[in-house]
Structures are given as structure tokens and as C-alpha cells.
Amino acid sequence: MKRTVCIYVFLLASQLLFSQSIRGKIVDAESSEPLIGAHVYLMNNWRKGAITDIEGAFTIELTDNDSNDSLIVSYVGFREVVVPVSDDLIVALEAIQVEGETVVVTAKPLIAEEFKYMEIKKIDIYTNPAAKADPLLAVNSLPSSTTTDESANISLRGSSPIETGIFFNNVPIYDGVRYSQLNGIGTFSIFSTAIIKSVTVFPDNPPLEFGNATSGIISMQSDDRILGDNTNSLVISLANIGFSREQRINENQSLKIFSNWQPSGPIKLVNEEALEEIKSFTSNDFGVYWYGSTEKINWKLLSYSVTEGYLFNFKHPSFEGIFDQSKRRSFLISSVEIPWGKGTVSINNGLSYSVGDYAYSNVAFRVKKKDIFGGLNYLISNQKYSLKSGLSYDNRNSVVNGNFHEVFYALGPDHPTISFNESADLKVFDLYGYFKYFLSNKVTLGTGLRKNIPLDDSRSYLSSQANMSFTENAWTITVGTGVYNKRGLYENTGEPFDVKNEQKSIDIKREKGGLEISLSLFDKRGEINSVKYTAKGAELFTNYRFNSKLRASASITLLDAENDSENNFAYDLSYFFRGNLSYSPGRMWTIESTLVAREGTTYLEISSTRFDTELNVYEPLYVSETNRLSAYSNIGLSISKIFAVSDEMNIIAFASLNNVFDSENLRGYSYNFDYSERDNNLYSRRTGYMGVLINF
Numbered sequence: 001m002k003r004t005v006c007i008y009v010f011l012l013a014s015q016l017l018f019s020q021s022i023r024g025k026i027v028d029a030e031s032s033e034p035l036i037g038a039h040v041y042l043m044n045n046w047r048k049g050a051i052t053d054i055e056g057a058f059t060i061e062l063t064d065n066d067s068n069d070s071l072i073v074s075y076v077g078f079r080e081v082v083v084p085v086s087d088d089l090i091v092a093l094e095a096i097q098v099e100g101e102t103v104v105v106t107a108k109p110l111i112a113e114e115f116k117y118m119e120i121k122k123i124d125i126y127t128n129p130a131a132k133a134d135p136l137l138a139v140n141s142l143p144s145s146t147t148t149d150e151s152a153n154i155s156l157r158g159s160s161p162i163e164t165g166i167f168f169n170n171v172p173i174y175d176g177v178r179y180s181q182l183n184g185i186g187t188f189s190i191f192s193t194a195i196i197k198s199v200t201v202f203p204d205n206p207p208l209e210f211g212n213a214t215s216g217i218i219s220m221q222s223d224d225r226i227l228g229d230n231t232n233s234l235v236i237s238l239a240n241i242g243f244s245r246e247q248r249i250n251e252n253q254s255l256k257i258f259s260n261w262q263p264s265g266p267i268k269l270v271n272e273e274a275l276e277e278i279k280s281f282t283s284n285d286f287g288v289y290w291y292g293s294t295e296k297i298n299w300k301l302l303s304y305s306v307t308e309g310y311l312f313n314f315k316h317p318s319f320e321g322i323f324d325q326s327k328r329r330s331f332l333i334s335s336v337e338i339p340w341g342k343g344t345v346s347i348n349n350g351l352s353y354s355v356g357d358y359a360y361s362n363v364a365f366r367v368k369k370k371d372i373f374g375g376l377n378y379l380i381s382n383q384k385y386s387l388k389s390g391l392s393y394d395n396r397n398s399v400v401n402g403n404f405h406e407v408f409y410a411l412g413p414d415h416p417t418i419s420f421n422e423s424a425d426l427k428v429f430d431l432y433g434y435f436k437y438f439l440s441n442k443v444t445l446g447t448g449l450r451k452n453i454p455l456d457d458s459r460s461y462l463s464s465q466a467n468m469s470f471t472e473n474a475w476t477i478t479v480g481t482g483v484y485n486k487r488g489l490y491e492n493t494g495e496p497f498d499v500k501n502e503q504k505s506i507d508i509k510r511e512k513g514g515l516e517i518s519l520s521l522f523d524k525r526g527e528i529n530s531v532k533y534t535a536k537g538a539e540l541f542t543n544y545r546f547n548s549k550l551r552a553s554a555s556i557t558l559l560d561a562e563n564d565s566e567n568n569f570a571y572d573l574s575y576f577f578r579g580n581l582s583y584s585p586g587r588m589w590t591i592e593s594t595l596v597a598r599e600g601t602t603y604l605e606i607s608s609t610r611f612d613t614e615l616n617v618y619e620p621l622y623v624s625e626t627n628r629l630s631a632y633s634n635i636g637l638s639i640s641k642i643f644a645v646s647d648e649m650n651i652i653a654f655a656s657l658n659n660v661f662d663s664e665n666l667r668g669y670s671y672n673f674d675y676s677e678r679d680n681n682l683y684s685r686r687t688g689y690m691g692v693l694i695n696f
Contacts, residue, residue, distance in 0.1 A: 237691025365402020
């Protein structure tokens with residue numbers, strides 16, 4: 001089938017500018033995503049041209065005689081076009097289609113999409129130095145993230161990560177962090193950016209079309225566009241070697257196969273001092289993703305497995321040695337959409353299974369988890385309203401067996417342990433309805449209810465919410481309020497938890513020209529296993545593009561968070577600052593710098609010790625009031641360049657340096673055997689990373 005072509009050329013200047021250079025951008029007309037490696041050159045002088053960079057931008061040096069010429073724009077899979085020479089030019093191309101049945105594969109939008117905070121595209125994940133090409137770490141770099149532990153466990157606006165709902169193609173993902181420790185802290189997510197289309201973030205009121213989330217939603221959608229040609233990608237970096245191939249089966253379906261191997265040797269060799277506490281790590285994953293569409297059905301099917309191992313130096317006053325952990329996980333996720341009547345039926349299913357083994361000192365235990373999810377939804381949408389309703393069944397099961405130390409201050413190989421063999425089985429069955437009404441072309445109203453049907457000894461609850469969005473010219477104002485409930489199991493321990501949360505939020509945005517500015521106010525009052533907490537504050541974000549080469553953004557979150565337990569509350573922070581500066585000094589070069597600064601977290605000071613004669617070890621005694629660690633700051637730097645080898649091949653080379661000034665950011669303290677001396681436990685020291693991504 002021949003793909004029809006439609007070209008949209010927006011002239012942002014009222015007349016031709018007779019400068020020494022012109023700049024522009026080439027994008028995909030369907031998705032508005034930039035086209036990397038597109039060729040742009042003069043019709044009468046093909047030697048004068050450029051290739052678009054990561055953001056689809058190009059710059060061509062001209063003389064006055066070239067101002068009346070035309071530009072030829074070409075990109076593999078898209079028809080070549082000719083446009084007049086002009087500065088600040090945006091050319092939108094549609095892909096070439098072959099003859100036959102025309103099939104357009106499009107994911108149905110979220111019914112609550114108007115109330116989202118931000119959407120991250122695949123290209124944003126790859127070009128964000130703080131993201132390290134990881135979709136969850138890309139979320140962690142947003143202003144709404146208040147994560148304090150440099151991990152992929154996302155806290156949104158002062159709430160615990162266990163309240164954040166993570167969904168892949170509308171299926172909940174509970175074990176989505178790689179190299180996760182017993183406390184749940186993990187370095188990377190398990191998701192491959194190769195199959196990600198977009199990530200939508202709701203940092204406060206989670207839309208009730210998603211279940212079992214109380215404070216924020218991260219919704220990931222996978223690719224669904226059928227490419228015209230088969231494509232391959234190869235990534236080689238200090239900690240990852242990966243390959244992916246997209247095989248076009250026919251005009252309406254594709255198959256992606258991807259695999260990655262993560263060894264620790266190269267990155268430890270380059271960053272020996274910074275990673276000295278990590279003895280080794282390794283990870284192997286393999287996935288198959290099949291998707292397509294016909295006139296009667298759209299489908300997405302992902303089968304994915306990952307195996308990982310992690311050895312690190314575990315320090316405690318009563319024991320110092322190797323902590324050995326390994327984990328095997330498998331996922332099967334399917335999503336089907338079928339037109340029915342005046343609407344669309346969607347069926348989302350997920351099955352995951354994991355086995356984790358942990359050992360240190362004289363302790364060894366295993367955690368097995370199995371999650372089964374099924375969702376049935378019906379969506380009706382027209383120009384006046386949208387209605388989505390359905391049901392979901394979520395069954396989580398965990399089995400923990402092994403031995404554990406009897407007391408927290410005696411972890412040595414001679415200290416007593418107790419055997420443990422417990423299981424937990426949690427069933428969540430929900431019915432929901434969500435209604436959205438377009439009051440006008442400026443005002444949208446949304447409301448929803450979600451009711452659980454107790455299948456075990458759980459409590460009965462009702463979740464509810466209401467949202468309003470107002471848009472006019474460059475302004476968008478979104479107001480939300482709701483009551484939310486969640487039941488789940490702590491990762492790696494299998495213990496159950498129960499959460500209830502009430503919250504209110506206001507988000508005000510203005511986008512005009514090169515300036516984007518937003519102000520968010522939020523108030524959350526939650527309860528996790530009967531422990532109450534509050535998190536309220538304000539978040540100010542601004543992003544400004546000075547010109548085609550220079551862009552800067554900054555955000556500050558003022559936070560007032562506390563809980564009523566005796567333990568520290570990690571999100572008791574008065575401020576959280578993020579900054580970003582991006583500069584393109586030349587053709588297809590990008591230099592980017594990031595800054596994170598926040599108040600130090602709280603901790604309990606040891607006031608004295610008591611010697612336990614029976615165990616021959618010291619027991620620490622703590623003061624009743626918390627102290628605060630020193631402030632945290634981290635500056636990162638990255639540089640990347642695209643090499644366009646041919647129409648079919650381009651190479652992206654990248655390098656980054658985390659914690660450029662090697663700041664000693666305190667995570668906490670470790671103590672000697674009698675707690676008379678202490679050493680600093682630090683977050684990441686200065687760490688270098690580099691690699692190449694080859695697309696062909």
C-alpha cells in the first residue's frame with residue numbers, strides 16, 4: 001500500500017530572514033515526535049545541508065543568494081518534500097503507506113487524559129541525562145518527584161512509593177525495579193525503553209479508571225505504530241549490551257524482540273572508588289512484543305523475563321560481609337480492544353511470577369510472588385461526554401520462608417535466628433465508573449466512583465473523585481479532589497499493607513512561545529497501616545527556550561510532610577530544587593547539565609548503648625527527637641552526538657558524569673561494634689558512564 005503524504009509547513013516568521021543561518025525542525029505528522037537523522041539540503045546546491053539532531057532540529061549556513069532557494073527534506077519511510085527556505089521552519093511529514101487495506105493503529109486515550117500533569121515521549125527518555133534511558137528514572141527527574149534515595153522507586157509530592165500506581169498498558173506492575181534491596185530501593189526499572197511509546201504522569205489524584213492506587217499514577221503505553229521497514233538497534237555501554245529488532249510481519253502487525261545483558265566489570269573498572277561497596281551485579285533479560293490492528297480488533301502482547309544477581313558489602317556493628325541476592329521474574333501482559341456498539345471494549349490481563357533469594361551472615365530466605373490481574377472495560381465517547389466503566393480483579397500471593405535474626409542489633413553469624421514460613425494471599429475485586437463531560441470547549445468536568453467487593457476479610461471501602469479542567473489560550477487550570485484506597489504487599493518481604501488517602505490539588509499552567517510556567521498546590525492526608533501522615537505544599541516550575549541552541553528549566557517544591565509514627569519520615573523535607581540547562585553548540589551535539597538540591601533527611605541519633613551479655617553485642621538506644629542530615633546536592637553533566645551514517649543508519653554516542661563535584665551526600669551513618677565511632681554512608685559519588693546506540 002502507498003502511504004499518503006500530508007505536509008504541514010508552519011512559517012513562524014512573517015517574512016524571510018536574511019541571516020547567515022536558518023534553523024528548523026522536522027517532525028512526524030502523526031505523533032509530532034522529532035525525526036532524528038532526516039536529511040535537509042538546498043535544491044540548487046545539495047552540498048549545503050544538514051541532518052536533524054536528537055530533537056529533530058537542523059541548522060544550515062546560507063548566503064543572501066540562497067534565500068530564494070528551496071529545501072529538500074527526506075527521511076526513510078517518508079516521502080521527500082520541497083519547501084521554501086525560511087527560518088524557524090517546522091515540517092511535519094506523514095509516513096508512506098503501501099497499497100491495500102489501510103490500517104491505523106492507535107491506542108485509545110485515557111478517559112482522564114485532560115487531568116494529567118505531564119506526558120513523556122520516548123525521545124524525551126533517551127535525551128534526558130538524568131533518565132539514563134530508563135522510563136521510571138525519567139519520571140524521577142520531573143518537578144513532582146520527591147524521591148530521596150536516588151532510586152527507581154518513585155515518590156510523588158511527598159507520598160510513599162507504595163502509594164504510586166505503575167501501569168503498563170493498563171495492567172498494574174508491582175515488581176518493576178531492578179536490583180531492589182530488602183527495603184525496596186532499586187537502581188533501575190525493569191522496563192525497556194525500546195518498546196515504550198509514552199509515559200503519562202498523574203502526581204496527585206489518580207484517575208479511578210485505574211485501581212489500587214492512592215497517590216499518583218505512572219501510566220506507560222507501548223509502541224503501536226507499524227513501521228514501513230524492519231529496524232534494528234544495538235546499544236553498547238559500560239553496563240549494558242543490548243539488541244532489539246522490529247520485524248514487520250505485514251501491513252497491520254509487527255513483532256519486536258529485545259534482549260539485554262548488564263555486566264558490572266566495565267563500569268566498576270572505570271568507577272572503582274565510587275562503586276567499591278558493590279562487589280558485582282549482573283542482569284539478563286529477554287522480551288517478545290507482538291502488536292497490531294485490524295478493523296475489528298487491536299492487540300498488544302508482551303512476554304518478558306529477567307534474571308539478576310547482586311553482591312554488595314553489608315555493614316552493621318555486629319556483622320560486616322557480603323549480602324548475596326538474586327531474582328528471577330517473568331511477565332505476560334496482554335491488551336485487547338474491540339469495537340462494540342457505540343463504544344469500545346478493552347480487556348487487559350497480566351500474569352507475573354518472581355522468586356528472590358537473599359543471604360548474608362547466617363541468614364538465608366526466599367520470597368516467591370505471583371500476581372494475576374484481569375480487567376474488563378467499556379468506553380463510550382463523543383463530542384459531549386465520555387463514559388468508562390468496568391471491573392478488575394487483582395490477586396497477589398506471596399510465600400516467604402527461611403530464617404531471620406531474632407533481634408535487629410545482633411546480625412552476626414553466631415547470633416540466634418528464627419525460622420519463618422508465612423504466606424499472604426490478597427484479593428482485590430473492584431467495580432468502577434468514570435464520567436467526563438465537556439461543558440464547553442474550555443471546561444471539562446470529570447467524576448468517578450470505585451467500589452471494592454470484599455472477597456476475604458478485608459474492609460469494605462468506596463473511592464471517589466472529582467476533577468475540573470479549564471483551558472483558554474495559553475492557560476490551563478486543573479482542580480482535583482478525592483478519596484482513594486489501596487491494598488497491597490510490600491515488595492521483597494510479602495507483608496500486607498492497607499492505605500487510605502484524601503487529597504486536594506490545583507495545577508495552573510501557562511505555555512506561550514518559548515516559556516512554560518506552572519504552579520501546583522496540593523494537600524494529602526493519608527493512613528498506611530493505621531499510621532497517619534500529611535503532605536502539603538507548593539511546586540513552581542518554569543522552562544524557557546532562549547533560542548534553538550539554549551534551553552533552561554528549574555523547579556522548586558516547598559513541602560510540609562510528617563507522620564505520627566516513631567520512625568523517620570523520609571519526605572519530611574522543607575524544599576526540593578531541580579534545575580536543567582541544555583545547550584547545542586553545533587550540528588547534532590547536545591550538552592546538558594542537571595542539578596538536584598534538597599534538605600537532608602531526618603534520622604534518630606544514638607544516645608547510649610546497653611551491652612547484651614547473653615548475645616555478647618551492644619544494643620543502641622535512641623533519642624526521642626529526630627536530627628537532620630546535611631543538605632543534599634548533585635550536579636550531573638552529559639554530552640551526546642548523532643552521527644548520520646546513511647539514510648538507514650545513525651549512531652548516537654553519549655557520555656555522562658554524575659555528581660561532577662564528588663559531593664559527599666549523606667545517606668546515614670554506620671557504626672563500629674560498640675557504637676563509639678561512626679562512618680558516613682554516602683549516596684553515589686562521582687560516576688562516569690558512556691556508550692553508543694546504533695540504529696540500522
